[in-house]
Amino acid sequence: MEAFTTHTGIGVPLRRSNVDTDQIIPAVYLKRVTKTGFDDGLFNAWRTNDPEFVLNQPAYAKGSVLVAGPDFGTGSSREHAVWALRDYGFKAVLSTRFAEIFRGNAGKQGLVAGILSQDDIEQLWKILEENPGTEVTVDLENRQVHAGDATFRFEIDDYTRWRLMEGLDDIALTLRHEEDISAFEAKRPSWMPKTLPVRTADTQV
Amino acid sequence: MAGTLAEKVWADHVVRRGENGEPDLLYIDLQLLHEVTSPQAFDGLRQEGRTPRRIDQTIATEDHNTPTIDIDKPIADITSRTQIETLRRNAEEFGVRIHSLGDKDQGIVHVVGPQLGLTMPGITVVCGDSHTSTHGAFGALAFGIGTSEVEHVLATQTLPLTPFKTMAVTVTGSLKPGVTAKDIILAVIAKIGTGGGAGYVLEYRGEAIRELSMEGRMTICNMSIEAGARAGMIAPDETTFEYVKGRPHAPQGEDWDEAVAYWKTLRTDDDATFDAEVVIDADQLEPFVTWGTNPGQGLPLSAAVPAPEDFVDQTDRSAAERALEYMDLVPGTPLKDIKVDTVFMGSCTNGRIEDLRAFASVLEGRTKHPDVRVLVVPGSARVRLQAEQVGLEKVFFDFGAEWRQAGCSMCLGMNPDQLAPGECAASTSNRNFEGRQGKGGRTHLVSPVVAAATAVRGTLSSPSDLLTNA
Ligand code: SF4
Numbered sequence: 001m002e003a004f005t006t007h008t009g010i011g012v013p014l015r016r017s018n019v020d021t022d023q024i025i026p027a028v029y030l031k032r033v034t035k036t037g038f039d040d041g042l043f044n045a046w047r048t049n050d051p052e053f054v055l056n057q058p059a060y061a062k063g064s065v066l067v068a069g070p071d072f073g074t075g076s077s078r079e080h081a082v083w084a085l086r087d088y089g090f091k092a093v094l095s096t097r098f099a100e101i102f103r104g105n106a107g108k109q110g111l112v113a114g115i116l117s118q119d120d121i122e123q124l125w126k127i128l129e130e131n132p133g134t135e136v137t138v139d140l141e142n143r144q145v146h147a148g149d150a151t152f153r154f155e156i157d158d159y160t161r162w163r164l165m166e167g168l169d170d171i172a173l174t175l176r177h178e179e180d181i182s183a184f185e186a187k188r189p190s191w192m193p194k195t196l197p198v199r200t201a202d203t204q205v
Numbered sequence: 206m207a208g209t210l211a212e213k214v215w216a217d218h219v220v221r222r223g224e225n226g227e228p229d230l231l232y233i234d235l236q237l238l239h240e241v242t243s244p245q246a247f248d249g250l251r252q253e254g255r256t257p258r259r260i261d262q263t264i265a266t267e268d269h270n271t272p273t274i275d276i277d278k279p280i281a282d283i284t285s286r287t288q289i290e291t292l293r294r295n296a297e298e299f300g301v302r303i304h305s306l307g308d309k310d311q312g313i314v315h316v317v318g319p320q321l322g323l324t325m326p327g328i329t330v331v332c333g334d335s336h337t338s339t340h341g342a343f344g345a346l347a348f349g350i351g352t353s354e355v356e357h358v359l360a361t362q363t364l365p366l367t368p369f370k371t372m373a374v375t376v377t378g379s380l381k382p383g384v385t386a387k388d389i390i391l392a393v394i395a396k397i398g399t400g401g402g403a404g405y406v407l408e409y410r411g412e413a414i415r416e417l418s419m420e421g422r423m424t425i426c427n428m429s430i431e432a433g434a435r436a437g438m439i440a441p442d443e444t445t446f447e448y449v450k451g452r453p454h455a456p457q458g459e460d461w462d463e464a465v466a467y468w469k470t471l472r473t474d475d476d477a478t479f480d481a482e483v484v485i486d487a488d489q490l491e492p493f494v495t496w497g498t499n500p501g502q503g504l505p506l507s508a509a510v511p512a513p514e515d516f517v518d519q520t521d522r523s524a525a526e527r528a529l530e531y532m533d534l535v536p537g538t539p540l541k542d543i544k545v546d547t548v549f550m551g552s553c554t555n556g557r558i559e560d561l562r563a564f565a566s567v568l569e570g571r572t573k574h575p576d577v578r579v580l581v582v583p584g585s586a587r588v589r590l591q592a593e594q595v596g597l598e599k600v601f602f603d604f605g606a607e608w609r610q611a612g613c614s615m616c617l618g619m620n621p622d623q624l625a626p627g628e629c630a631a632s633t634s635n636r637n638f639e640g641r642q643g644k645g646g647r648t649h650l651v652s653p654v655v656a657a658a659t660a661v662r663g664t665l666s667s668p669s670d671l672l673t674n675a
Contacts, residue, residue: 031284033244033245033248033287033288033291034244034245034248035244035245035248035249035252036248036252077351079245079351079352079353105353108353159227169253170353170357170365171253171255171356171357171360171361173365174230174357174360174361174363174365175360175361177220177221177230178361180220180221180230181220181230181232181258181361181362181363184220184232185232185362188232189460189463189464189467190460191456191460191461191463191464192234192325192328193234193235193262193322193323193324193325193328193454194261194262194454195235195260195261195262195263195264195302195323195454196260196261196302198302199321199453199454200309200310200321200453201309201310201453201587202309203453
């Protein structure tokens with residue numbers, strides 16, 4: 001996972017609340033067997049059927065900071081929702097409220113999920129709509145969002161912030177304790193289950 | 206300090222205690238993989254340039270998507286074929302042991318682990334599958350995980366976890382003939398509800414549990430998740446040791462003695478406390494069936510379809526209303542009058558050799574009801590072989606049942622074995638959710654002997670109904 005300190009990119013105003021994970025990525029994409037390449041699935045129904053949809057407008061199409069309404073990422077726990085946002089190029093999602101599992105999944109994949117007040121979100125929407133293509137800076141270190149001349153504060157828990165800034169996914173974090181793992185393994189009894197070498201009822205003597 | 210079984214196994218696997226609200230880092234002894242939830246985990250490893258830490262503690266098999274007929278032909282469904290081929294490629298690339306379709310040790314992950322002797326008391330077992338709780342029957346701490354966690358275990362052989370709470374489920378007394386482990390667990394879920402176990406590891410204990418075979422214990426632990434629990438456990442005893450002994454991967458010689466000595470310490474101390482407790486009286490139990498669309502909507506077979514008004518709780522009432530509509534049932538109808546189109550005998554809940562034996566013992570010498578289709582799907586290829594060795598296949602054949610190849614099959618209908626819309630099934634599996642066994646299909650969860658009696662009479666029935674009518 002890449003370390004995240006600040007990111008500057010085009011802000012995308014998504015004036016919708018309760019965007020559930022089915023809308024972020026429809027269930028048909030769950031049949032895939034890869035963890036990347038989900039960008040085509042992102043907001044697929046809206047992108048296909050609604051020419052006015054924000055990502056269908058050229059000024060926003062290359063956006064990387066999504067500014068959404070309350071209750072973003074509700075519904076099914078599918079991690080694919082975060083993969084789709086990430087693969088499309090989003091580095092941060094700002095909202096007044098996130099579904100708990102979505103927020104957890106976002107943290108695991110290096111996507112910043114910042115919480116702002118509804119007033120601030122409204123102001124951001126206005127800035128981004130008045131000047132399509134405005135760049136937004138998400139400063140994780142200082143928990144600030146800059147857009148035009150305005151600056152807003154966002155919330156993110158300390159632990160997630162630290163992990164994102166260090167660029168540590170859960171696995172990398174655990175691997176920091178590799179010595180502890182090896183020490184534990186060294187003490188395990190020899191009769192603990194081993195799948196190799198292969199033994200079956202037929203190979204048994 | 207006094208501890209419960211779950212706490213002891215947890216404590217013995219802590220690599221590193223979490224500080225300041227951080228989770229503990231828990232060591233994982235065994236990871237089971239199948240085709241549906243592993244591909245992204247392997248892809249994640251590749252993306253980060255990582256490799257599995259312990260391929261010798263990892264095993265894969267194909268089960269969810271596999272066809273149960275014509276297994277020597279290419280799999281027709283593209284998605285199924287892709288998932289299975291992806292698993293095979295990943296196993297080959299990373300050196301993971303795999304039992305593929307056609308192999309004698311292929312089968313449902315939760316049947317394969319115990320049968321190879323890999324599932325042992327006191328170990329930690331994970332799989333990207335909620336019914337991993339099955340392995341708790343051995344006194345293992347076993348639970349389902351998500352795909353990111355599968356990747357985490359592949360890369361580190363550990364998981365960061367916060368401790369679970371513990372609940373004792375004490376089953377007193379003894380089961381009457383014709384009443385089985387399946388009826389115990391359906392009664393437990395009906396009692397505590399589908400969310401009653403949330404956040405807990407359930408420990409099943411008491412006389413009736415001690416008297417169960419390993420197969421029966423696995424049936425019970427398997428469905429812990431249906432009560433919302435993370436895991437279910439049963440303290441290991443002579444029945445457990447007897448079952449493990451001599452299996453391909455079981456400890457041998459001195460190792461065996463050392464292992465058993467340790468396993469004997471794996472019981473809840475007399476002065477340990479649980480965070481919650483429920484008690485069920487086995488003497489009072491009858492065969493249980495579900496009438497609704499979640500596993501908690503169950504009743505004794507002698508009861509009638511309930512009316513929504515019977516439920517005090519508003520949520521239960523509206524759930525009942527919806528369920529009755531979906532199941533097309535009229536309140537007051539005796540459950541035994543419910544006609545069934547299909548009997549599904551199989552799954553990780555009841556697809557083991559003892560289950561097949563119990564099922565066959567009721568069928569033997571009887572004839573199938575002409576309107577019922579009977580699908581018998583062994584939990585693993587090895588179970589299929591065992592059944593054929595003792596002649597069960599002939600019993601099924603004479604009865605008019607279809608004898609299939611191993612896999613999850615109609616438990617979730619990811620392969621072609623599905624109910625047609627509106628069809629009604631008596632199923633020995635674990636989930637009666639809307640559309641689980643096929644779009645529009647209606648499921649009644651039952652034990653193997655109830656499934657068998659139902660196949661004879663064409664309506665939900667218990668073996669004792671066959672005697673009275675004979
Ligand atoms: S048999 Fe059913 S419950 Fe068991 S692993 Fe397969 S799909 Fe899941």
